[in-house]
Amino acid sequence: MAPAIKNAESPSAVPAKKPLSMGTALPYETRTAMHLKGLVPSAVEDFSAQEARAYEQLKNKGTDLEKYIFLSWLRNTNLNLFYRLVLKHLKEIAPIIYTPTVGQACQEFSHIYPFLAPPTAVDGLYIPLNEVDSIDEIIANYKASVPEGCRPETTVITDGSRILGLGDLGMNGMGIPVGKLQLYVAAAGLDPSRCLPIVLDFGTDNPKYLEDPLYLGIRQKRPADEEFYAATEKVLNGLTRAFPEIFIQFEDFNTPHAFGLLDKWRDRILCFNDDIQGTGSVILAGFISAIKLAGIPAADQRILFVGAGSAGVGVAQQLVDYLVLEHKIPEDKAKAMFWFVDSRGIITANRGDKLADHKVYFARHDNGDVQCKNLEEAIEYVKPTAMIGLSTIYKAFNEKILRRVNELNPVARPIIFPLSNPKTKAECTFEEAMRCTDNRVLFASGTAFPEYTIPGTADTRVPGQGNNMYVFPPIGLGAKLAKPSKITDSMIFAVSKALSNTLSPDEIARGELYPRIERIRETSAQVAAAFVHQAVREGLAQDQRWIDLVSANPASSATSEIPDGTYSQAVLDEVVKHMWAPADSVHQVIPTKL
Ligand SMILES: NC(=O)C1=CN([C@@H]2O[C@H](COP(=O)(O)OP(=O)(O)OC[C@H]3O[C@@H](n4cnc5c(N)ncnc54)[C@H](OP(=O)(O)O)[C@@H]3O)[C@@H](O)[C@H]2O)C=CC1
Numbered sequence: 001m002a003p004a005i006k007n008a009e010s011p012s013a014v015p016a017k018k019p020l021s022m023g024t025a026l027p028y029e030t031r032t033a034m035h036l037k038g039l040v041p042s043a044v045e046d047f048s049a050q051e052a053r054a055y056e057q058l059k060n061k062g063t064d065l066e067k068y069i070f071l072s073w074l075r076n077t078n079l080n081l082f083y084r085l086v087l088k089h090l091k092e093i094a095p096i097i098y099t100p101t102v103g104q105a106c107q108e109f110s111h112i113y114p115f116l117a118p119p120t121a122v123d124g125l126y127i128p129l130n131e132v133d134s135i136d137e138i139i140a141n142y143k144a145s146v147p148e149g150c151r152p153e154t155t156v157i158t159d160g161s162r163i164l165g166l167g168d169l170g171m172n173g174m175g176i177p178v179g180k181l182q183l184y185v186a187a188a189g190l191d192p193s194r195c196l197p198i199v200l201d202f203g204t205d206n207p208k209y210l211e212d213p214l215y216l217g218i219r220q221k222r223p224a225d226e227e228f229y230a231a232t233e234k235v236l237n238g239l240t241r242a243f244p245e246i247f248i249q250f251e252d253f254n255t256p257h258a259f260g261l262l263d264k265w266r267d268r269i270l271c272f273n274d275d276i277q278g279t280g281s282v283i284l285a286g287f288i289s290a291i292k293l294a295g296i297p298a299a300d301q302r303i304l305f306v307g308a309g310s311a312g313v314g315v316a317q318q319l320v321d322y323l324v325l326e327h328k329i330p331e332d333k334a335k336a337m338f339w340f341v342d343s344r345g346i347i348t349a350n351r352g353d354k355l356a357d358h359k360v361y362f363a364r365h366d367n368g369d370v371q372c373k374n375l376e377e378a379i380e381y382v383k384p385t386a387m388i389g390l391s392t393i394y395k396a397f398n399e400k401i402l403r404r405v406n407e408l409n410p411v412a413r414p415i416i417f418p419l420s421n422p423k424t425k426a427e428c429t430f431e432e433a434m435r436c437t438d439n440r441v442l443f444a445s446g447t448a449f450p451e452y453t454i455p456g457t458a459d460t461r462v463p464g465q466g467n468n469m470y471v472f473p474p475i476g477l478g479a480k481l482a483k484p485s486k487i488t489d490s491m492i493f494a495v496s497k498a499l500s501n502t503l504s505p506d507e508i509a510r511g512e513l514y515p516r517i518e519r520i521r522e523t524s525a526q527v528a529a530a531f532v533h534q535a536v537r538e539g540l541a542q543d544q545r546w547i548d549l550v551s552a553n554p555a556s557s558a559t560s561e562i563p564d565g566t567y568s569q570a571v572l573d574e575v576v577k578h579m580w581a582p583a584d585s586v587h588q589v590i591p592t593k594l
Pocket residue numbers: 162163164165166254255274275279282306307308309310311312341342343344375390391392393419420421422425445446447466467468469
């Protein structure tokens with residue numbers, strides 16, 4: 001793990017008013033000085049004993065949802081211990097605080113909410129549609145409820161309208177901003193006291209929640225577009241008025257609004273859309289590794305997307321940019337390497353329905369009279385070398401389909417990425433993909449699948465996790481440091497290149513497509529450094545210290561137009577110094593002299 005220190009400019013992430021959260025780790029002198037004598041058990045422990053106890057409790061929970069609730073409570077009562085535990089057991093805990101369990105937690109959010117945090121904890125902003133005119137008051141309330149100086153620098157905002165592949169969960173979607181921000185902290189060392197989850201409680205079109213007596217959001221249908229955009233504008237204006245440097249991640253908005261918000265705001269404020277750009281970036285990184293192993297030239301790939309929403313189109317846009325920039329394939333030819341299947345079949349210009357704006361660019365014009373109505377027909381027509389699932393359809397890549405794609409690719413290794421989340425929406429599992437392709441598959445999934453040992457051998461393969469968790473934390477960290485006026489597509493492209501460069505020789509030798517999750521802190525620092533370099537190269541960075549550092553240490557002769565994802569050691573070293581990490585001993589967080 002990259003060494004990490006607390007950002008000297010940040011207030012401590014552990015609220016000073018709550019020393020009791022350190023509980024049994026408080027030394028006797030501190031207890032005396034703070035009039036706590038007799039209020040905690042007499043043993044004085046170090047943090048690792050507390051950590052062992054917390055881990056024991058975690059292991060004893062019967063279900064993943066119980067583990068989620070326990071971890072949420074821990075985070076809200078002992079932040080330091082929570083992040084020590086998360087970092088030590090990241091591979092085990094990430095699927096609980098993030099996909100897949102976070103999906104279930106969102107579905108149950110209104111039922112478990114009171115048990116996630118003590119009543120005094122402020123865990124984010126809940127902004128009802130009918131209160132958007134009070135945004136300044138809401139922000140003032142927030143400021144008054146957190147320690148002086150805790151100005152948020154990173155926010156994840158959703159309106160809960162498309163939570164993972166689970167659909168419209170209304171206000172219950174709050175679990176996603178909360179979960180994403182925990183990864184910002186764990187993976188990239190953002191200061192937890194400066195992370196602000198926000199849910200726009202704008203109603204829900206999901207009857208299940210409207211009828212649920214325990215639902216905690218406003219009980220009304222979602223507003224029409226005009227009202228949605230006007231209300232969102234009030235919130236974003238209020239937020240940027242109060243915190244002009246804040247980095248905003250749009251998350252899990254339904255696809256038309258995801259594209260609409262990005263178009264409207266991307267040149268005005270420091271923001272990005274995780275589902276379009278973050279997913280595009282992370283899947284491009286895995287794809288770069290996959291095509292190196294596929295055994296055919298990149299230009300011969302025939303790429304079939306199953307699902308044409310914000311994620312599918314976002315990924316394909318990044319792949320086209322890559323084929324054009326890196327492989328010098330003309331844009332028209334690159335675009336022609338892609339086919340999309342949506343709920344009505346292959347997307348063509350003459351299919352007879354009015355295509356949503358985001359589908360138009362990739363609609364086929366070369367199909368003549370052929371219209372494939374489903375995935376099976378599409379496979380026979382396209383004969384894909386790569387199949388990318390962002391459809392939310394569980395088992396869409398069934399055994400027959402997987403075997404057929406394998407059969408169609410006797411030379412090239414098939415690329416199969418079932419990327420829909422959570423696990424209950426994944427197009428196939430790693431085991432299925434391995435079995436049906438004679439273990440030849442180049443695989444990545446949105447939710448982590450277990451390793452697979454090829455029967456009768458000791459050959460155990462590790463599946464790639466193609467999840468935007470590898471890129472949004474370093475993008476946020478890089479943005480916080482370099483302070484670019486906006487996030488550009490070329491910065492996102494640099495991030496993909498940088499992530500693909502982080503694979504270790506061992507991971508490359510084993511044919512893996514992503515770095516192991518246990519190294520995510522190290523890779524996040526490297527990717528953030530590449531982001532900072534690119535922001536400076538493009539002339540958009542506004543923090544003079546980083547401009548000077550990059551100018552004195554240019555990593556390569558890359559231009560702003562064709563990013564190569566490189567960074568200098570000097571910038572990497574400096575980035576690492578700005579990553580927050582939990583304290584190792586109570587003396588780092590509680591002054592010895594009170
Ligand atoms: N791995 C990762 O990091 C990420 C994964 N995702 C996952 O991607 C998935 C999709 O997200 P998003 O694009 O925003 O969602 P959308 O709901 O906008 O997109 C879903 C797409 O799938 C299509 N579809 C539905 N049924 C079928 C079917 N039977 N056959 C083929 N296509 C079908 C829909 O068609 P139509 O347009 O006709 O309705 C639509 O184009 C989610 O599960 C999400 O969790 C998202 C972001 C990141």
